[in-house]
Amino acid sequence: MRKVIGTLLAIALVTGVALVANRPGPAGAQGGGTIEATVTFAGAPVVEKLKVNKDTEKCGTEAVIEKVVVGPNKGLANAVVSVPGAKGAAKAMKATVDQHGCKFVPHVTAMTPGELDLKNSDDILHNIHTYSTANPSINKAQPKFKKLMTEKFEKPEFVKLTCDVHSWMLGWVAVMPNPFFGVTDAGGNAKIENVPPGKYTVEAWHETLGKQSKEVEVKAGQSTKVAIEMKK
Amino acid sequence: MRSPVLAVLAAVVLGAPALAAAQAGDAKAGKAVYDLKCIGCHGEKGDGKGPAAELLMPQPRDFTTGLYKIRTTANKVPWDQDLFRIITDGMPGTSMPSWAVLPDKDRWNLVAYIKSFAADKFKEAPKKLELPKEVGSSAESIKRGKEMFEAIECHKCHGAEGRADGPSRAELKDEWGHPIPPANLTKRWTFRGGASRTEIATRLAAGVLGTPMPTFIDSVEKPEDIWHLTNFILSLGPESPGYATLVTVTAVSDAIPDDPNADFWKKLTPNNIPLMGQVIVDPRNFDPSVDLVSVRAVYNDKEIAFHLTWDDPTQSTEDPAKKLFADGISLQFPPQPSSGPERPYFLMGDASDAVYLLRWQNGKGVTEATANGPTKIAAIQGAEASGKAAYANGQYRLVMKRPLVSKSETRPTFTPAVFMPVAFQAWDGGAGEGGTKMSLTSWYYLRLEEPQSSRRFVIPPIVAILTLAVMLLVVRVANRRA
Numbered sequence: 001m002r003k004v005i006g007t008l009l010a011i012a013l014v015t016g017v018a019l020v021a022n023r024p025g026p027a028g029a030q031g032g033g034t035i036e037a038t039v040t041f042a043g044a045p046v047v048e049k050l051k052v053n054k055d056t057e058k059c060g061t062e063a064v065i066e067k068v069v070v071g072p073n074k075g076l077a078n079a080v081v082s083v084p085g086a087k088g089a090a091k092a093m094k095a096t097v098d099q100h101g102c103k104f105v106p107h108v109t110a111m112t113p114g115e116l117d118l119k120n121s122d123d124i125l126h127n128i129h130t131y132s133t134a135n136p137s138i139n140k141a142q143p144k145f146k147k148l149m150t151e152k153f154e155k156p157e158f159v160k161l162t163c164d165v166h167s168w169m170l171g172w173v174a175v176m177p178n179p180f181f182g183v184t185d186a187g188g189n190a191k192i193e194n195v196p197p198g199k200y201t202v203e204a205w206h207e208t209l210g211k212q213s214k215e216v217e218v219k220a221g222q223s224t225k226v227a228i229e230m231k232k
Numbered sequence: 233m234r235s236p237v238l239a240v241l242a243a244v245v246l247g248a249p250a251l252a253a254a255q256a257g258d259a260k261a262g263k264a265v266y267d268l269k270c271i272g273c274h275g276e277k278g279d280g281k282g283p284a285a286e287l288l289m290p291q292p293r294d295f296t297t298g299l300y301k302i303r304t305t306a307n308k309v310p311w312d313q314d315l316f317r318i319i320t321d322g323m324p325g326t327s328m329p330s331w332a333v334l335p336d337k338d339r340w341n342l343v344a345y346i347k348s349f350a351a352d353k354f355k356e357a358p359k360k361l362e363l364p365k366e367v368g369s370s371a372e373s374i375k376r377g378k379e380m381f382e383a384i385e386c387h388k389c390h391g392a393e394g395r396a397d398g399p400s401r402a403e404l405k406d407e408w409g410h411p412i413p414p415a416n417l418t419k420r421w422t423f424r425g426g427a428s429r430t431e432i433a434t435r436l437a438a439g440v441l442g443t444p445m446p447t448f449i450d451s452v453e454k455p456e457d458i459w460h461l462t463n464f465i466l467s468l469g470p471e472s473p474g475y476a477t478l479v480t481v482t483a484v485s486d487a488i489p490d491d492p493n494a495d496f497w498k499k500l501t502p503n504n505i506p507l508m509g510q511v512i513v514d515p516r517n518f519d520p521s522v523d524l525v526s527v528r529a530v531y532n533d534k535e536i537a538f539h540l541t542w543d544d545p546t547q548s549t550e551d552p553a554k555k556l557f558a559d560g561i562s563l564q565f566p567p568q569p570s571s572g573p574e575r576p577y578f579l580m581g582d583a584s585d586a587v588y589l590l591r592w593q594n595g596k597g598v599t600e601a602t603a604n605g606p607t608k609i610a611a612i613q614g615a616e617a618s619g620k621a622a623y624a625n626g627q628y629r630l631v632m633k634r635p636l637v638s639k640s641e642t643r644p645t646f647t648p649a650v651f652m653p654v655a656f657q658a659w660d661g662g663a664g665e666g667g668t669k670m671s672l673t674s675w676y677y678l679r680l681e682e683p684q685s686s687r688r689f690v691i692p693p694i695v696a697i698l699t700l701a702v703m704l705l706v707v708r709v710a711n712r713r714a
Contacts, residue, residue: 054388054399125385127446131407136308139439141451143384149450164444165388167403 032194033218035180037081039188039204040074041230046208050168052102058122059102063168066107067208075188076230078108079206080158080174082181086195089179094150097161097171099126099142104161104171108207110181113156116173118142118149126169131160135175139164158205172207204228254312255340262345265338270346273327278349288327289519291410295346298353299407299442302425304434306361308441309354315343325422361438363430364455369463377464380457384448389414394468397545397626400444407442414444416543416626418469419524427471433462473524476503479654481529481536481646481680488530488537490620492629497539502526505656507671512579513606520671521545521660525561531680536646537633538563538590546662547623549595557659557666561630562591564655565644565678567602575653578674580606587655588612588643590632592619594661598632602642606668612642646680654678 046068052059069077095111097104098119109116120126120142129139134155142149153159153175161171174181182190184204197220203213209230216226266274273292275282280294293300302318303310319339322330331339347354367373381387389404391397394417406412420427425435436458439447452458482500489496505527509520521544528539540561550558566576567588576585580603589601589609598619600612619632637645646652657672659665 125388127444129444129446139441139444139446141384141446141448143451145383145453146451164404164446165385165400167400167405 031220032196033220034223035081035083035192035195035202035216035218036223036225037182037184037190037192037202037204038225038227039076039079039081039184039190039206039230040227041068041070041076041188041206041209042074043068043070043232045070048168055102055122055124055166058124059166063102063166065168065170068206069186071186071188073187075184075186076206076209077184077186077188078172079184079188079190079204079209079230080108080110080176080181081184081190081192081202081204081228082110082174082176082178083192083195083200083202084177085200086178086180086198088194088196095173097173099163099169102126102163102166102169104169106183107170108172108174108183110174110176110183111153112179113154113175113177115150115152118151120144120147120149125165126163127165129162129164130173131162132157135159158207160207174205202226202228204230206230254316255336257312257337257340257342257344259341259344259348261338262341262343265334265342266345269331269334270342274346278346287518290326290406290412291408292327294408295349297407297442298347298350301440301442302435303358303438303441304361305358306438307356307359309356309358311358312340312343312347315346316340319343321426323424324426325424361434363433363437364458366429366433367456367459367463369466373460373463374467376457377460377462377467380452380461381464384452386417386461389444390417391545391626393625393627394418394465395543395545395626397543401545404444406444412443413545417465418543419473420466420469421472422523429462429466432465433458436461473504473506475506476527477676479503479505479527479529479676479678481531481678483648483681483683484530484532486532488532488535488631488633490618490631490633492539492620492622492631497528497629497631500528500530500539502528502541505673505676507656507658507673510579510606510657510668510670510672513668515667515669517665517669517671519663521663521665522561522658522671525656525658527656529678531636531646531648534636535633536636536680537631540630540632541627542658543627544623544660544662545626546660547594548661550593550661555664557661557664558593558595559628559661560591560593560659561628562589562657563632564589564603564657566653567642568644569647569650569652575675577605578655579672580604580609580657586642590617590634591657592621592630592632594621600634600643606670612640616643648680648682650680652678652680 048065050063052061052063071077094115094117095109096117097109098121100121118128123144125143127141130137134157135153156175156177159173163169180192180195182192184190195218197218199217201213202216203211205211212228212230214226214228216224218224271282272284273282274280278295280292285292300310303314305311316339319331319342322328387398388400389398396414396416401414404412425431437449439445505525507522509517522542526541530537544559548556548559565588567586576587581587583604586602586604589603592598598617600617601609602612603609617634621628621630653675655673655675657670659670
């Protein structure tokens with residue numbers, strides 16, 4: 001039974017990753033190339049733990065704050081890989097963040113400017129408190145009966161999401177200027193497809209480790225590998 | 233507007249808020265006033281880092297962010313009138329005083345100057361906040377407000393009964409990273425932005441910027457729930473604390489109950505006493521937790537009893553490993569009532585004049601002590617006092633009893649109709665208070681009511697009848713003479 005569940009989970013995970021990675025590119029970018037980025041970090045993972053004193057049936061008894069998640073082969077998860085110089089119209093696609101188990105899921109959401117759906121599937125009070133400068137920052141209560149709120153993020157920026165009711169909750173919304181981006185998985189990998197051919201700077205951003213970049217050349221119909229190492 | 237009459241008419245017709253009409257201030261003239269009056273806390277650069285800032289809790293406003301807690305707008309930009317009002321009225325429960333002493337013009341100039349610290353934030357125009365149609369208070373409205381209070385989980389921060397003791401309390405931080413306590417909804421005279429109905433509804437609807445308090449205008453089931461919530465919050469406590477100047481001890485003939493939750497105590501009128509932080513002796517307490525104690529006191533022919541009620545958001549006992557202190561409270565009296573106006577030093581006496589303390593500490597119970605200063609406290613042997621405490625929803629209730637008469641020189645005897653000095657001290661261990669880090673009062677007076685006798689029903693009518701008789705006599709004599 002466990003094996004079956006394990007396999008199912010693995011399939012679900014792979015499908016999930018594939019779905020994330022297969023973000024549809026802009027129209028007319030056919031014949032573009034693919035960037036396969038691997039982001040690594042040589043340092044140790046940073047994980048903080050906190051005893052939970054409320055809503056334990058939803059939040060669990062211990063909150064785990066994963067600030068730096070390092071997987072096998074030093075792969076760094078939750079990094080946003082992007083190609084700021086690539087030209088392509090943003091495709092209207094709503095991004096979604098769920099507040100589930102007193103966590104923002106996913107931890108990092110990347111989107112093009114537009115609307116973000118904020119779900120509350122916990123059946124308890126959360127409040128969406130954003131820290132931003134380019135976009136108006138908000139602090140809106142989302143009680144249990146308010147399952148969905150939609151907010152606009154119209155300017156490219158990395159926006160911090162917090163909840164004051166559950167101080168450990170932390171998430172990020174990466175509002176990107178163009179549709180060429182990906183968020184690294186547990187192995188530190190992200191795939192950006194349909195990038196118009198050309199020479200670009202690929203940028204990797206991480207919430208605590210900052211930014212690193214690398215030059216690449218994207219060729220039509222080909223996959224280009226790029227390895228970026230984050231430093232403290 | 234062509235004439236002032238028209239302007240007034242327009243204001244009435246448009247239902248303009250009760251804010252002063254905005255005047256254009258002169259930022260340059262405002263700077264001159266700022267440098268004299270505001271710089272000490274808010275700093276030269278307007279960043280809230282003036283020399284006094286580190287001692288203040290909450291911290292002074294950082295004007296460079298253009299973020300203001302109290303506003304009556306739907307967006308983040310306050311009206312000039314919002315800023316003017318805070319300068320004029322100050323902020324209850326903070327170090328921001330009222331500057332109504334300054335001429336109007338100076339205050340408008342200050343508004344212009346503090347806006348200049350974040351000029352780009354004021355490029356956006358303020359947006360009028362539309363409150364839902366007002367719902368007056370009624371039993372039904374309060375009931376609905378309570379339902380909504382529970383549904384939107386106000387208690388997470390503000391506590392089940394509104395005493396700021398919610399489970400998220402310790403985690404709350406403002407946008408500058410400073411810890412920030414939730415408002416105690418039972419003490420609305422401490423509300424930063426005022427305690428009127430409209431002000432409370434406005435805070436609920438638009439939130440308090442820079443703090444964890446979010447906007448609720450779109451997060452209640454129906455828009456008018458904002459008013460039901462307001463009516464419920466108003467029902468949680470009195471409008472003002474009605475501070476007492478004298479503690480009256482009521483004479484009773486029955487036995488006095490030990491249980492602090494007994495109905496007996498609810499029937500007595502509380503004497504509300506304000507407490508301040510102890511800032512005379514190191515370590516000082518600049519941010520006292522306990523700011524009010526409600527005293528109910530009674531005596532019978534054998535004993536005197538004090539029923540004390542005070543809010544404390546955290547129940548704590550002494551735990552040296554966690555650097556926690558016990559919650560506590562004490563009543564201070566001179567060891568013997570003096571006939572003259574002289575009293576021992578109010579801060580727990582001094583080397584020459586001791587004080588008697590009747591105190592309670594969580595975990596230790598009621599004890600008696602003699603103090604010759606806040607660090608020289610010696611327990612009195614042979615306990616004569618007893619007591620019982622109860623803690624629920626961020627509030628302590630305590631009964632302390634003692635024999636009325638004492639034969640020892642270290643303990644006072646309480647005599648009816650004699651003014652007896654009394655002072656109070658309190659510690660919130662969970663807030664790190666212990667030793668000289670306390671809240672306290674100066675000397676107050678306590679007076680035991682004289683036992684009620686039936687004479688008060690007999691003597692006044694006799695006096696009245698005699699007076700009438702004398703008057704009639706005078707009238708008759710005068711008439712006869714005439």
